[in-house]
Amino acid sequence: MRQLDFTNIIQEAWLKYDSSRPIQSIRDISAQVSTNHVFRVKLASDDIVIAKLSYFGKYEHFKEDHSIINALANNLPAPFQNFLARSLMKSNEVYTYRFTRAQLDAWVVFYNPISINKKPPRRFNREQIVTIARDLASFHKACYKVKGVLPSYSKTLHTDINHLLEILDSEHGQFEYRMHIDQIKQQCELFFENTQKFNYANFSKMPVFIDWNIGNFSVTEDFKLYSRWDYDWFRMSTRVMDFYFFSRIVSDIGDRTVFSYLVGPLMEERFLLFLKEYHEVYPLTETEVRFMKEAYRFFILNYVIKDGRYFFHEMYASKLQKEAYEIYFPILDTEFKAEKILNVLNL
Numbered sequence: 001m002r003q004l005d006f007t008n009i010i011q012e013a014w015l016k017y018d019s020s021r022p023i024q025s026i027r028d029i030s031a032q033v034s035t036n037h038v039f040r041v042k043l044a045s046d047d048i049v050i051a052k053l054s055y056f057g058k059y060e061h062f063k064e065d066h067s068i069i070n071a072l073a074n075n076l077p078a079p080f081q082n083f084l085a086r087s088l089m090k091s092n093e094v095y096t097y098r099f100t101r102a103q104l105d106a107w108v109v110f111y112n113p114i115s116i117n118k119k120p121p122r123r124f125n126r127e128q129i130v131t132i133a134r135d136l137a138s139f140h141k142a143c144y145k146v147k148g149v150l151p152s153y154s155k156t157l158h159t160d161i162n163h164l165l166e167i168l169d170s171e172h173g174q175f176e177y178r179m180h181i182d183q184i185k186q187q188c189e190l191f192f193e194n195t196q197k198f199n200y201a202n203f204s205k206m207p208v209f210i211d212w213n214i215g216n217f218s219v220t221e222d223f224k225l226y227s228r229w230d231y232d233w234f235r236m237s238t239r240v241m242d243f244y245f246f247s248r249i250v251s252d253i254g255d256r257t258v259f260s261y262l263v264g265p266l267m268e269e270r271f272l273l274f275l276k277e278y279h280e281v282y283p284l285t286e287t288e289v290r291f292m293k294e295a296y297r298f299f300i301l302n303y304v305i306k307d308g309r310y311f312f313h314e315m316y317a318s319k320l321q322k323e324a325y326e327i328y329f330p331i332l333d334t335e336f337k338a339e340k341i342l343n344v345l346n347l
Contacts, residue, residue: 010039010051013097013108017090021045036232048113049088055106056310062107063096065234067151070094072207075146080139083228085114117226120214123254131223133274136246137281139225140239143206153236157298161188164306180325187301187329194294198287203238212245214255233303240288240295247271260323261304263296263335272344279345286347293336300328
């Protein structure tokens with residue numbers, strides 16, 4: 001699928017959007033790590049737009065997500081009013097184009113370019129951890145304030161896990177996961193049991209982006225959040241979903257080329273410092289802290305097991321899935337200690 005030339009689809013999508021401004025050039029600027037492709041589109045007028053093309057998941061979810069993100073971008077208060085890219089609109093709604101031809105179902109959305117400041121360092125120092133923690137808390141507060149004006153959503157943690165269970169029962173799933181079906185189903189059952197135990201249905205839901213690796217956002221000189229792009233894992237859920245990637249960002253080992261998704265970063269002293277500073281700005285509850293384990297379990301089930309082959313190169317997808325079966329799941333209940341976090345936060 002990666003070998004396909006998507007420029008013709010981008011051309012077609014733009015022609016349907018605004019035929020009065022022809023395209024001069026299209027350049028693929030994708031990170032080349034998933035089924036989503038990003039293009040820099042230069043128009044004959046010298047204007048620049050960004051095109052995102054995806055062919056994974058459901059078109060309805062793609063359209064829904066980008067409608068919510070655009071509404072969020074337009075409603076976030078200062079200092080986050082320019083933090084997210086704004087989509088191009090047509091007829092009072094986010095313009096999306098659906099291409100269905102030759103066994104390919106692909107979707108396109110266009111953005112105005114977003115300003116980028118400084119790339120975060122591979123390893124944060126303590127002062128930077130404190131600053132980014134407090135600013136993430138402020139960003140989460142801003143997202144929560146405007147959630148009431150955002151479009152409705154249909155994608156939930158439970159619908160994704162139920163989808164995984166449906167896949168396991170399918171002919172494809174029986175072949176793909178044949179050696180691990182019982183283990184995966186057990187982890188799904190634990191997730192459902194614990195979300196009920198923690199009364200997840202009554203958690204406050206807000207926009208979360210989940211995939212906060214250092215290639216997805218930029219910061220200011222004084223280390224405040226400046227801009228965010230790559231919305232592949234966006235959803236409406238609990239703010240707790242954002243914490244695992246921040247635990248990796250502030251981890252002592254720092255960013256790395258060869259990576260795993262171990263639960264260990266959630267227990268590191270540097271992440272406890274992060275949570276302590278976050279908590280001072282936007283206090284967490286005991287239940288939210290205990291739910292961090294289930295947020296991690298969901299992340300592995302959904303983004304590594306169910307969709308890993310769409311989000312990572314084949315080699316990495318296989319590596320991460322193998323580690324999930326052999327390491328991530330077996331050690332989760334013993335390695336994650338909510339009481340350690342609760343003590344630090346005095347909860």
